[in-house]
Amino acid sequence: MSRRQDLPRVTVIGAGSWGTTFGKILADGGAHVTMWARRPELANEINEAKRNSEYLPGINLPREMAATHHLSEALDGAEQVYLSIPSQALRQNLKAVRPLVARSDVPIVSLMKGVERRTGLRMSQVIEQELHCEPSRIAVASGPNLALEIAREQPTAAVISSTSQETADAVARRARNRYFRTFVNTDVIGTEFGGVLKNLIAVAIGIVDGVGYGENTKASIITRGLVEMTDFAVARGAQHETLQGLAGLGDLIATCQSPLSRNNTAGRLLGQGYSFQDVIKQMNQTAEGLASVAPVLQLAKEAGIEMPIVEQVKRVLDGTMNPRDIAPHLTTDDDSPKGERTHNGQAGGGGALWRSLQRTLDQFRDGGRRPPRD
Ligand SMILES: NC(=O)C1=CN([C@@H]2O[C@H](COP(=O)(O)OP(=O)(O)OC[C@H]3O[C@@H](n4cnc5c(N)ncnc54)[C@H](O)[C@@H]3O)[C@@H](O)[C@H]2O)C=CC1
Ligand SMILES: O=C(CO)COP(=O)(O)O
Structure with a gap:
């Protein structure tokens, strides 16, 4: 595995579709990237053919990308x-990573969009626990980022979030190039839950698509889905x-619209009647x-938040609801009409004031040099 000594070194753990695409983003942005792949044959393919044909068919990877299936080799000298x-x-996996990330100033960036099933923890929380590191060292990347489109270099924006503005800025500067623009924010909870929750709404969209329902149904689910996402995330601190x-x-838009989305695809299969x-x-x-x-x-239950769409996705997954029945159940099933507004949508007064204060503060802090806030 040869390395250009003059380039900043970064490591990506996981050589699936998103890990490999992000490696390409970083390499095209001027870094030397070492991928860690679980399977040696995939590491070989990336090294020798500059391809990852299973996950990114037809994509040529940059020369500045290398791969190994040895974790210690992958992490050696990584700056991010x-x-x-x-x-x-x-x-x-973090248990194996921990002894290998010796420097305490290396930012750790989550590209993942799930919560741990057993604990309900977000990925940044799992990282904090397992790597015993300060939250300020952790960043998360999220946004409308369908891997294959980005690997084809279609222009895309993303947001990098960290409780530390400095960490968010450093990662955003590294993870950008001519086709991938990164914004920053410091709301890690909202950024992570956005990515987690839109997956659930995309499954719902897939289900109704599979059933054969049209655009009204989907637009209704997307709109009400955003309300559920917002109520949930704000209740959890976003x-x-x-x-x-x-x-x-x-x-939410990207994932609900695209057949490239695996969540959308899984939903579609459920809607077509597969178990x-x-x-x-x-x-x-x-x-x-x-x-x-x-x-x-x-x-949601712990926070007292209703999520009727997500509830019904669960019932379809459990096999206790016919996918055809999902559409009429866009609110909880009582007779009283519901107000359309989100629980937390009273942002009109206090929220607007807060936002304008924050913008002003940002301008003072930034002096225009930082990546823009999302
Ligand atoms: N593919 C996409 O468009 C995007 C994916 N993401 C997120 O990125 C994360 C990774 O997803 P993808 O790369 O798309 O998945 P993928 O299924 O394409 O790849 C997963 C990778 O993890 C490896 N893997 C599987 N089980 C493992 C284990 N037990 N230990 C170590 N490695 C294991 C697989 O071999 C594979 O290399 C997910 O949280 C996903 O939500 C985020 C944005 C875009
Ligand atoms: O997160 C994604 C796009 O932003 C990818 O969505 P899927 O995991 O459903 O493919």
Whole structure:
């Protein structure tokens, strides 16, 4: 594995579709990227053919990308570490990563969009626990980021979030290039939950698509889905505006519209009548939403938040609801008409004032030199 000594070194753990695409983003942005792949044959293919034909068919990878299946080799000298494996496998992998990330100033960046099924924790929380690192060292990347479109270099925006403005800025500067623009924010909770929750709404969209329902149904689910996402995330500590940004509305639109989305695809198969077990067998890539439904509903219950769409996705997954019945159930099933507004949508007064204060503060802090806020 040869390395250009003059380039900044970054490591991506996980060489699936998003890990490899992000590696390409970083390499095209001027870094030397070392991918860690679980399987040696995939590492060989990336090294020798500059391809990852299973996950990114037809894409040529940059010369500045190398790969290894040895974790210690992958992490050697990394200035930033990006994590992109299925959320349910993160904790066990971090146990092996921990002794290898010796420097305490290396930012750790989550590219993942799931919550841990057993604990309900977000990925940044799992990282904090397993790597014993300060939250300020952790960043998350999210947004409307369908891997294959970005690998084809189609212009895309994303948001990098960290509780530390400095960490968010450093990662955003590294993770950008001519086709990939990064904004920043400091709302890690909202940014992570945006990515988790839009997957669940995309499963719902897939289900009604599979049934054969049209655009009214889908637009209704997307709109009400955003309300559910916002109510949930704000109740768990997010800022309302984050859910209106790239990591919320932006990603919701991309994922609900695209047949490239694995969550959308899984939903479509369910809507066509396949059982949950059949869908799992047919999916050869990660559909995070399927594992996130139960922990999200548990967190919603604890926060006293109603999520009728997500509830019904769970019932379809459990086989206790016919996918055809999902559409009439866009609100909870009582007779009283519901107000359309989100629980937390009273942002009109206090929220607007807060936003304008924040913008002013940002301008003072930034002096225009930082990546823009999402
Ligand atoms: N593909 C996409 O368009 C995007 C995906 N994401 C997120 O990125 C994360 C990773 O997803 P993808 O790369 O798309 O999934 P993928 O299914 O394409 O790849 C997953 C990778 O993890 C590896 N893996 C599977 N089980 C593992 C284990 N137990 N230990 C270590 N490695 C394991 C696989 O071999 C594969 O290399 C997910 O959280 C997903 O939500 C985020 C944005 C875009
Ligand atoms: O997160 C994504 C796009 O932003 C990818 O969505 P899927 O995981 O459903 O493919």
